[in-house]
Amino acid sequence: SCLCFACVFIFALGIFLPEGALKAEALSGNGTEASPYVVSNFSELREACALAKFGTHLYIEFENKTVDEKLPFDATTLSSAITLQNGYVHIKLKGSYTFRVNHITDSLYGQLFDVKYGATLYVSGDGKLSFSPMLTGASNSVIKVNGGNVIIESGHLDSHPLNWTVAGSAIAYERGNFTVNDGVFTGYSYEGTPTSTEAVYSSA
Secondary structure, eight states, rough: OOOHHHHHHHHHHHHSSOOOGGGGGSBOSSSSSOOOEEOOHHHHHHHHHTTTTTTEEEEEOOOOSEEEEOOOOOOOOOOOOEEESSSSEEEEOSSSSEEEEOSOOOOTEEEEEETTTTTTEEESSSOOOEEOOOOSSSEEEEEEEEEEEEEEEEEEEEEEOOOOOBBBBEEEEEEEEESSSSSSEEETTTTOOEEEHHEEEEEO
């Protein structure tokens, strides 16, 4: 009776609501500038970024804490942990976050963010975001500018590969628009030593 009706209603709600509407309830905040999604791990970060829509602004803020997390294996994503293709995504860095790949068999991620045509990524805040990749090649990076727009207002972006045979850069630029207004960028050479030439790498 009433219980059956409630079950049917919830099932129908899941069918007709836009994709991501129910998932958003698990995140703190509502994605606006006044109330950004607050994330504290990679799963929440990827979930929030997936809610970006064409022509709209999405605001994400890291919780102010220290996190060192191994990325999950995802066989469907071969090069980038998070791909942005739509909308304007504003990310505010707080605390210190390290997302790492311990072994190449765990994941083939080469970039934390791949910003493609149609997407704009803004980075601000006073926190640190570090990505430790395992793939060989200089395109290993926290952010790959791959046809989209990237604006860095502030924050510390760091690429620190765990394998000495791998090079990493804070930003890997291939195509698109890339603007730096402020910030700290740390890249690492094949020997694992911080270098200014690796910090912002361009293959264009």
